[in-house]
Each structure stands twice: as structure tokens, then as C-alpha cells.
Amino acid sequence: MSEPLLEISGLHTSFDTYDGKVGAVDGVELTVEAGKTLCVVGESGCGKSVTARSILRLVEKPGSIDSGTVTWHGGEEPFDVLSLDDKDPRLQKLRGDDIGMIFQEPAASLLPLRSIGAQLIEALRIHTGMDKKAARARAVELLGLVGIPDAERRVDAYPFQLSGGMCQRAMIAIALCAEPALLIADEPTTALDVTTQARILDLIRDLQARNHMAVMFITHDLGVVAEMADEVAVMYLGRVVERASVEEVFADPKHPYTKALLRSVPVLGRDRGRDLPTIPGTVPNPLHRPKGCSFHPRCTEAIAGRCDLDEPPEVVFDGGRTAQCVLYDDQSEGDRA
Ligand SMILES: Nc1ncnc2c1ncn2[C@@H]1O[C@H](COP(=O)(O)OP(=O)(O)OP(=O)(O)O)[C@@H](O)[C@H]1O
């Protein structure tokens, strides 16, 4: 039985720039189920981070959330995060207590003039009510769990005394310390070596098993997706173009963009010495969104006269997976009938 924890619907977030309004997130629909992992994939600039930041209303100027709803089901009553008053205590509780966020830029989210221990201890005291001594012991334990060697000593280090990878691990510890109902992890392991990455993925899975934590995991790494995901959302130019279970995505990708992403991943034993296919072209600037399907200029299966003119339909397949693509239009007709 699926039990939604977070539902995003019709989310539009844009940035006002000198060149015009950049529609970074353009009608995103996503659901994170309680206790499950949703992986969000897509090339650089597809709007993954802006979607994540919009959930907690952490989009800074010149950005603004223009429309949509973000429904949180983790409280007594479901509510729309986007329509809460700035001072609503539910918003404060969401940020850090209910939802832990690992930002893509670790340096930007640690305070430079406070030791990582002080930041972690404060977060632990606020979110768990521990006393100072217990919080310090837990801080050292958490830093050890995320793979910071000699945590007993490093707990008193300032961010500038640590490497980028260590700052990233400290931030992961802060995001996890309140044992949130939902962890949003934006490329949490990109700057880390594979051993540390494996350790962090284990830690996330362990918390998930113990606390029924849900995870929204943003990554470029399809290996991580295969290992972590229950559900996958593929984003292209501010929209979710395919949503399906991890098994469905790998065994039977529907959207040509998903197929292209999968083709660009090496297969052990098969691809040695071969050039991997890359997706031709680049993600267009959202200021100049192509007419019709945004992916059509790069799509090997595009149909002239349709994909370059009409918005693709959202096709719902048996079992509930979706793809925004004209290739399956007849199936959605069948479903609707
Ligand atoms: N502060 C800003 N001002 C103007 N445009 C912005 C700003 N922040 C993001 N954007 C635009 O929003 C779009 C989506 O950006 P976002 O950071 O969400 O991409 P992403 O999918 O997370 O990419 P990556 O994989 O590189 O992290 C991009 O076109 C980006 O240029």
C-alpha cells in the first residue's frame, strides 16, 4: 500500500534575470512515499536542485515560486507548505525537524565561524532536546558514522580547517541528526571517494530501516539509483518526463530521454575500450524552451510535424508509471477508455 508523505503538484519556480524570466521548474509533479526512496535524475540544469529548494521554500531572489502545491502528509493533518505564513511554526518544524536537507554546495550551508561540533550540537539540542553532554557524545558518534576520522578531535574544527569532502560529511551528519521523516539529499556523495560514498549510502539505508525515513535522492549516478531507489523521476528542462519504479526504468525505459541517459552508462565487461554514446546537443536554456516537446531537437525518435509542434501528452501506463511522450499516446487513450 502506498502512503504519500510529500506530494508536489504543478510546481512552477522561476528566476527573473536581465534576459527575462527563466522558468527553471515548469509544472513538476512528484510524490515521495513514506519510508521509500525516490531518485531524481537528469542532466545539469534540469531543475533538480531548484525543485528540492522549493519544497522548503528556500529559493532565493531573484527566484520565486510562482504556483503549485507541496503537500506534507507527515503532520496530524496534511497541509500545503507553499501557502503557510512565513511565521507558521509548521514551516520551522519542517525545516530540519521533519525534513533534513543535504545541499549540493556544502560550503554554502555550514556557518564559517562556528565549529562543526557546535553546529551539530545545536541542531541536536533543538531537534531532539538532548542536554549538552549527550548532544556532544552523539555529535562525535555521528561524525564517526559519516566517516570523519578522529571525530573526537575534529568535532571542534571549523569548516575552513576541513576538506570539502569532510565539510560535506559534516553537513550530512547535521541533516541526519534529527532523524527526519524525509531526507532530501542533493548530490550528497559526488565529492566523496567511493569508500566514503558506500559508507554514507549504508548510513542512509540504516536510518531508513530503523526510522521508516523517506529519501528524495538527487544524483547523476545511475549506479547509485540502481542501488538506492524504489521510484525514479527523470527530469528534463524543468519537468518530470518519466516516473516509474526502479525495476521498470532499468528494464523498460519509455521516454527517449531516459533511454539515452541509460545508454550513456558503461556496462562492466561490455563497454571496455568502446566510446559510450552521449546524448547529442545540450540542455537548452529554459529562456528558449523549444516549441512542442522540449526534448525533440535531441530526440532520435522525434516525429516531424508532431513533436516539434505539440506539447507531449502525459501517458499513464498500467500500474501507474508515466511518461510525457507522444510515442505512447495510443496507450493512454486505451487507459482512459
Ligand atoms: N539564482 C539563479 N538565477 C538564475 N537562474 C538560476 C538560478 N538558480 C538556478 N537557475 C536556473 O535554473 C535552472 C535549473 O537549475 P538547477 O540548479 O535546479 O539544476 P540542476 O538540475 O540541479 O543541475 P545540476 O545537476 O547541475 O545540479 C537552470 O537553468 C539554472 O540556470
Ligand SMILES: [Mg+2]
Ligand atoms: Mg543541482
